[in-house]
Amino acid sequence: MKAAVTFLLHFALIFSTIQARSIIPQPQALRSFKVNDTQNVRSCSYSVSIKTSCSSPRYTRDQISISFGDAYGYQVYAPRIDNPRSRAFEGCSTDTFQISGPCTYQICYVYLYRSGYDGWLVDTVTIYGHYTKAATFYYNAYIPSDIWFGFNLCHGASASSTSSM
Numbered sequence: 551m552k553a554a555v556t557f558l559l560h561f562a563l564i565f566s567t568i569q570a571r572s573i574i575p576q577p578q579a580l581r582s583f584k585v586n587d588t589q590n591v592r593s594c595s596y597s598v599s600i601k602t603s604c605s606s607p608r609y610t611r612d613q614i615s616i617s618f619g620d621a622y623g624y625q626v627y628a629p630r631i632d633n634p635r636s637r638a639f640e641g642c643s644t645d646t647f648q649i650s651g652p653c654t655y656q657i658c659y660v661y662l663y664r665s666g667y668d669g670w671l672v673d674t675v676t677i678y679g680h681y682t683k684a685a686t687f688y689y690n691a692y693i694p695s696d697i698w699f700g701f702n703l704c705h706g707a708s709a710s711s712t713s714s715m
Contacts, residue, residue: 599674601644673688
């Protein structure tokens with residue numbers, strides 16, 4: 551009986567420890583990031599939807615760039631997807647961009663780069679590719695200025711993180 555109680559207590563302790571850790575990945579700042587836009591061996595089209603939070607500033611005039619790719623080093627880079635005249639990135643809105651770049655395998659990382667003073671709170675980024683499943687990244691965070699900020703869910707594979715922009 552004592553062994554069973556001890557076992558249950560150990561099991562409860564282990565289970566409560568596992569429960570305490572968040573399994574939802576959080577976006578991270580990436581101080582060094584190598585943008586590689588010279589891989590246009592074969593061009594593919596991507597649809598990128600960015601949902602701006604209702605808690606974000608009403609609009610942003612900041613310069614926004616995006617880079618995403620796969621675990622094999624194929625990277626798509628789009629500088630300056632912002633356009634203040636088009637009212638992109640207003641609070642409570644979803645903006646969709648058509649971006650061309652090298653064909654990739656399954657998208658497993660995305661980084662946003664913001665430069666400016668207005669600020670911007672992103673809810674989600676979803677990337678649709680012709681040959682890949684849709685990949686959604688849950689930011690729910692303000693994008694810091696002048697640094698790449700996002701996710702690398704490539705599980706140990708390189709995501710072009712060797713030199714700065």
